[in-house]
Amino acid sequence: MNATPLTPILSASWGAPYSWRLETYRGFGGYTGVLRALQLTPDQLIGVVQTSGLRDRDGARFLTSDKWSAALDSGTGVKYLVIDCAESEPNACKDVPLLLASPHLVIEGAIIAAYAIGAHQVFICIRGEALHAVRRVQQGVAEAYRAGYLGERALGVNYRIDITVHAGAGSYIRGEETALLNSLLGRAGRPSSQPPYPVSSGLYGEPTVVSNCETIAALPAIVSQGGEWYAQFGTANSRGTTVYSVSGHVQFPGQFEAPCGTTVRALLEFAGGIREGHKLKFFTAGGLSTPLFTEEQLDMPLPYGSATTAKAVPGGNALQFFDETTSVLRVTRRWMECYAAESCGKCSPCREGSWWLSQLLSGLAEGRGQEGDVERILDICDGISGRAFCPLADGFVGCVTGAIRQFRSEFEVGYRRAANELFPEEQSAVFAWNESVPTAKSGNGGFR
Amino acid sequence: MTISDTARGGAAMPPIAASQIDEHSIAELRELMSRYPEARSALIPMLHLVHSVDGYVSDTGVQVCAELLGITSAEVLEVATFYTMFKRRPAGKHHIAVCRSALCAVLGGDIIWDEIQKKLAIADGETTPNGMFSLEGMQCAAACDFAPVVSVDWEFMDNMSVQQVTMLLDMLDAGQQVYPTRGAMLTGFRAAHRVLAGFPDEFADAGASAGEASMRGVRTAAINGWTTSAAPLQPSVGSQQLGVLR
């Protein structure tokens, strides 16, 4: 494979003026993939995607073609395609830029996927907290209807496709596919037990494919350029390109589309390295259940785990770097507070466990810990692990135990001293916070 | 049909303006129901619409949704209280959400959070007495590459500092026009929820394509001449005039 270090395919048009408009997208060759797709039979189309080696970008990294085959094989009845743009995984921040800059990639991909599995109705579910992304997709769908790409005879062929844009209303767990389907039923977004899997019994009990929007956005290029072309990017277990997010104490945080299998070190370099005058302390790669990594793992390829197995962690392409000013205890406490707030309350190991863990971690972070709290935390983690209903709890157990394993002494200091004494928070901040507060006239910042 | 706000509870609650849900809103709620194979799927959009009319999920709003969908108020309330964006007390004209997840917190979000609480003299979940601002600590805002992030009326205020946030609040308080980093001019909490309900406004073309940080990879590739040669998404002839597209 001789791909360049960065490979803008999904992001190729992001820099164009009005990149989100239909005309711009067509100027970049948009809607040629779908025209080709509609000339193929669904089986042939699934074959193309199989050749591409595309794996789901946000879930268990199934081969997308396997999920589609299962849906296609489920008969000729009503089926649904639901596109997950909940982007609720802490650390994940790739879907919002994609939707803002290139909504038509997702719309074109949706038509391709719906046709492949035999669905006529698509729901694009977007996080409600990203208002402008909702606007852009609403407008994109309206443009596609006006152009005749959607509706009774989509793109002039005898096949009906409708897309409904559905804005969510918050909650992390709602990003999980069964929870997402429950929210689309007008219910609380709590997960359901699997099986039955959505692909056999999903929305309204009908076969449903739930896909992350980046998976869907990869389809137009795959279909127009061919599966072999796409498979030249990436590694044997992880084909294609993906949008990596790099944030934290780096010079230039941002989104970087590169072949799957790109190393952490390469991505850190694209982001200009750790901010000036500081050095790397630890980093995370993905949201749920990733341990903390340090310098030694910089040559790890991403998605995390993809080098050895096909299975990776959700949000596995989001990297967060922290420098030496950062208290691991403080970070772990915040994560835990997030999980405690977001636990849907359905099962007790997660509901009660997350609450107790955040109490204990807060105590330590504020220097009010008791001797033995660290053992207590590990004990609670042991009690939760493997006993919760969905992967959320195993996720936070992984975070907490991983952090303690590597930085135990920082947690134990919490028996006597607050984290802020050792790691003053203003040193971790990326702005000088004691600067004098200006009047409204003196310049502007991120906003106008 | 006019529905009186009877279900409102205890006398201890401060006065709340009467619900403004009227015939027109009910027609719009029905329209939302018609967009789904089963009407109940519209409940979240319907509650967004209630937000846009009353500024929160009012008791009247709960009742109307329950009646229209043929379910109980308790079922509507379960949904209204599950999702973090739905408020059971009136939100401010502008709703401020500070990202409190680990990364934003460490990069300065915690300091910003303390300063905003001090400046507005309200805590998490509260609204200023003049009804101008409401405040919440949110979990990950999905904008880590712009940390620390504050959201106003669900638009991103990226790369904030204490100084900028102070200025931002002053400008909003003075009724000045404020543009978020990657969106349209702020028009308030209620207007935002109307769009979320599924009634678009005309501001989709406002703002940048995806913000500076989001563009970093694309720019790096361009500077180095890295293109995916066979990529379909290369500009073809005729795309040059798009700068004037409106």
Ligand SMILES: Cc1cc2nc3c(=O)[nH]c(=O)nc-3n(C[C@H](O)[C@H](O)[C@H](O)COP(=O)(O)O)c2cc1C
């Ligand atoms: C707690 C939890 C949160 C999740 N959040 C998201 C999310 O925000 N977006 C998403 O696309 N998938 C999320 N997922 C994964 C989905 O369940 C599902 O696997 C995925 O949307 C399928 O899309 P893909 O196969 O294209 O990756 C989450 C899973 C879990 C367990």
